[in-house]
Amino acid sequence: MSALRLISNRTSQQALSNSDYTWDYEYYEYGPVSFEGLKAHKYSIVIGFWVGLAVFVIFMFFVLTLLTKTGAPHQDNTELSEKRFHMNSFVADFGRPLESERVFSHQMAEESQSLFHFCINEVDHMNKEKESQKGPSLESNTHFQEVPKSSGMFEEDLHCLTKFNIPNFVNTEQNSSLGEDDLLISEPPIIL
């Protein structure tokens, strides 16, 4: 890349005119470099850099794996473990599981209903606790949003939602990152 040629050109040869500028692959402007008397291998920076990068990425992976450990595995029947797997991947993944889309939708419908009941309980509980403080801010959020009719994946959930007056931002079929919020509604909303 020629920008880098310019970097070395101008640092070492300020007096040169434009006519010496050329556009080429070769980096002869760096000047002849003497390779005599090298203590380490000549590609040591390359090797060291890539090894360091690989170690860092693997270290990051292990740290993240430790963070996602949620407890001892339980042995249940295979159907429940199938549901479990889809639920886990839905929670911790930032995208939809690729292969389980169709199967997932039916399972999600059942599971999200139970979750919505849970989060509705949470919301009601929170309402009772701090009615005077949280009331106004919650009311401002409890407006309905239109449910797009294009995909029927979460129709049961949406029906459940509309009954319970929770802000319906479930455009989940379009916005995969918002999909996890079905499950994350149960967190007490962080009111600033």
Added chain:
Amino acid sequence: ENISDFPLNITDCTQVVVPEEVFFTVAAAGILENLLILIAVVRNKNLHLPMYFFICSLAISDMLGSLYKTLENIFIILCKMGYLTRHGDFEKKLDDAMDSMFILSLLGSIFSLLAIAADRYITIFYALRYHNIMTLRRALVILAIIWAFCAGSSIAIALFSYEAATVIPFTILFPLMMCFILCLYVHMFLLARSHAKKIASLPSSTVHHRTNMKGAITLTIFLGVFLCCWAPFVLHILLARFCPHNPYCACYMSIFHVNGTLIMCNAIINPMIFAFRSPELRSTFKKMFYCSR
């Protein structure tokens, strides 16, 4: 100034050359893939959401990077064939413009990734107010500001590339952004984990949990790919500025074309890990391809 010829050692580090066919194939694949994403988002009204606009911004910056490499290759081939002169003001200005396009692509990638991470963060932590915080108009304004800043910085960096004052902030920006994005995602992770624990502890819930590797793998891929594709180039810039005559640095700089190819590979991989994970986008692609038959 006279450049005297040193007797070079026979174990000299020669430039590692990537064949032009490989260059062009990788660049063309990157451009096509990202162009498809742009077309899909524009055509499907359901995808007119802030999240997809940020993914489009990433696609545009990837496309610029691949386009830059393609154009540079074409111009050098034209130079070799004699259609363009090697010296001269016009070529120098063209070269400067293309360098600034490349830096624009790098900065655009970094800020787009940051925007995507911030958008997901707001989605999760301010879930009930997401639609009030991140309206479509705000997302477009944010994108406009990001691209204006990137364009200004890239022109400034390309013009003043010989000063240390531009190289150092450029190379500091890169790890800073990476750390910030990592912190955002780790915080989201911790929330997802605590949430999963809460679900498991429900009395009525029969759902139990086991170690979930998929989230850790996803996040490692996100950041690992970006790091592995861009960090070699950033290191190259640092070494070119500070130790061009050191033999170790010169050997690192001899693999420059491999680093450039890595950046183009990033343009191919990014859509796979961001855009193609959305089922709506995938279904739009299927409709586009099946309808055209």
